Amino acid sequence: MSTRKDTNPKENTSDRHSDLLTVSEDYFPPLPPRSLPAPQLPTHLPARPPPLSHRASTASLAAKATTAISLPEGVYAQQQDGVSSGNASGNVTTAPSFSEGDAGSIRSIAPTVSTADGGEEGRENLEMMLSEILEEDREDGILAGLGTLRASALPRTTTEADDYSDLDLDSDSESVDSHSGDEEDAAPEEQRLHHFRSHRKHFFILSAAGKPVFSFHGNDSIVIPHLGAISAIISSFSTPSSSTTDNLQSFATPTTLFTVLSLPPLYLLATSTLPYETPYHLSAQLSLLHSQILSTITTPTLQSAFKNRFNFDLRRLIGGTEPILRSLCTHLPSSTSHLLSNALCILHLRASHRRIIHNMLIQYRAPSLLYGLILAPHKLVAVCRPKRHSLHPSDLQLLFNLLYNTPTFAEVGTEHWVPLCLPKFNDKGFLHVYVCFFTEGLACVLVSADKEAFYQLREMREKLVEGMKKAGLVSKGGHAGKDMIIKAGILEEKVKGYDNPVATWGVRHWVVKERGLVQITMPRCPGRMKKKRPKPEALSPGVDAGQITPDAGSSSTGSNAADNTDTEVDTSSRYTSIWRRLWTEVHTPPTSGVKGKIAFITIDSPSEALPESSSQAPQSISKQRQALLHVTQPYEIYAIGRKGVTRDQMIRAVREIVRWVKREEERVWVVGGATF
């Protein structure tokens, strides 16, 4: 976005000349020693005024564990507990429906929110969720649903409507860029500010001195004043002796949740107006952003940069990685995998095929290989690792983001040699990563600690790909073509339509997480839906103008935004939003354990049809759909039912899913991978 011009790292870095992964002395003219950073001057304020909640330290993602593709259950439970107690505090008000019990329905939520904005936005989201997820019923349900939601919408000013209403879960993230074209640059400051504030999610990273490091939205002139306020707030709650747990962690206004991650020399702040996002979720997102920064420069470099000069401008060092941070910001909120403790998504693959790949990874292993990975889009195919080392899920999450959310590597056949720090593996040094997409979507990622290992890893990749072709796992076709695919995996998914295997059991979509392995499996998101936003517009002629005002504005701006993008909206964020809500349901009350928990929420698709458009929306079809989270010892099962499926049926379906997962165990999970 061109408004970023000012903050572009290149400009900041253009006059630099010395080389640095290690920041050399001449970088920093000697300065008089400073005893205490200004913002950290002890302010002897009472530590916690009522509206601010100090959260339990739940910041890290899958914090402690580092087994290959696994996380010990105990650790997991600890996290969960921490989270639960955190949520127990009643001060977080963004997601008013937390406390709603089983009977909570979408429709019943909105009116309970007293503040217009919160309710309105919640409704918008729900509306979007409905419109997308309930696509299967769109002939009747959606239209009716939209009509009702619209009709019951709380009144608000038109300007608000114009700005906010098009921002659903997805267009929130999408609007990040689509709204920020050149015209934004030309727009008057006030307008830009307004636009900046209209985003539903913000991420800020700043140095302890208040210097900007990264901001999801806005340019310097807009962001910097905010940073002043942010660092003032954060620092006024930090005492020199305070540990992380005593620092300000989260606070909320009626509409917005603020979560702070204070990891000196950096402060990270996330704000969200999305429903059901809790401090835990935001904190996990921030933590991953922090990891991304570390993966670029390592902890020692970060520390030493600020040690010598408190007001160091970190953008000089992380220059060029903004797109990576940005794509994290864009994709994290809707990432199922991230939501579930960065669990790895595994490519469903015949066990014998996976074994072949694992064997080849060992057989062709280059001497200096540390990890070898075969990846499919956002899914792990195979992994080999030393017996004593393991890959942490959040490190892998960073890798996936790097490979699949940024276009840097996507070119098939181009080989890359990337110095990368995997912070959970070792935040003090770089590993060197060989990346090659050997065919569309399939990447060979070979990690070594030896920076000279490129050629041996390259050779290993050649043998691997050759081997996979010989074994018939990858077609022998041309050099780059879509026909080259891992047969039993992607092929099954794309061609044979490995689809929702239990779709017929009344479940629309589901995710199963293996808690011990920290892996998830799910069918493809049903319905690669086009954006449904234009729908209401189509109806609008028939609908009372007074009713549709807010939504008409939204749909038009929405479709404008959609014009810029390719209209295809990833529905997964709708599901994520429901998973998040379920997760919150289960974890809201402080529980001693999560064993055997089950939570239901009911998603209503309201029946009252549009009064004037009865031709398109058959009247009085009112069926609810159930969403369910079942936590058992080995699994967490998230499921959304088809319309009209009862809870009993859902439970039966979930049993089927579990049975299916158990039967497919070897195909669905990667246990341990190949070790050497």
Added chain:
Amino acid sequence: MADNAGAPKPSSSVKLVLLGEAAVGKSSLVLRFVNDDFQENKEPTIGAWSHRPSNFTLTLISAAFLTQKCNLPTRTIKFEIWDTAGQERFASLAPMYYRNAQSALVVYDITKPSSLTKAKHWVAELQRQASPGIVIALVGNKLDLAGPANEESGVTDTEEEETQGDEENRRAISTQEAKAYAEEEGLLFYETSAKTGENVQTVFEAIANAIPESTLKPRGAGGLGGAGRGGAGEQAPVNVGDASRPKEGCAC
């Protein structure tokens, strides 16, 4: 070599490294050379990123390795190209890439004076640290922005505020200035446009021609690390089978 008289032309591989400040167009040059392709707005222009997956920057955080053959009248040169990231923090990794390179392309942006300064630093470093016979070409890229007809209204150079004011001709470094410097240092010198393709092929051919026969190695030689670094696995083995083993004897 001798025994393989039937082979069309002797073929040898030449390791080439691209160096230069960030966003001068290194990746674009390579892309033009390797694929004869150009991607508009290929800089990591921040906001546009996620909506233009087709626009990629090869070397945002990494070095990319590409190969391309270059046919000369008497022989075939296979370039093994290291396209390095221009970002400052990667500078310390550069020696790894240029250590055994037979040739280097030092790129600057003719609209951006600081980039020539940086290029001079690279040249100095190469002359000091790289292998003695290294062929260095100084390349001023973005020639398309020089002419009045080619005004780009900032599309390809959004990062340079100060140059955008210049309506007609955004050139900030004169050909004479750069050429004089190149001659002084004994460098090949070209001005190119990755966007139009102007002179791109020429640069690589010139380099290929300038590589002394004596330094040509059989294809695949020249590891990332020391050439001597022993393991058989080190060197690209697929290519080693190449029949020509012309230490110096290849036809000319």
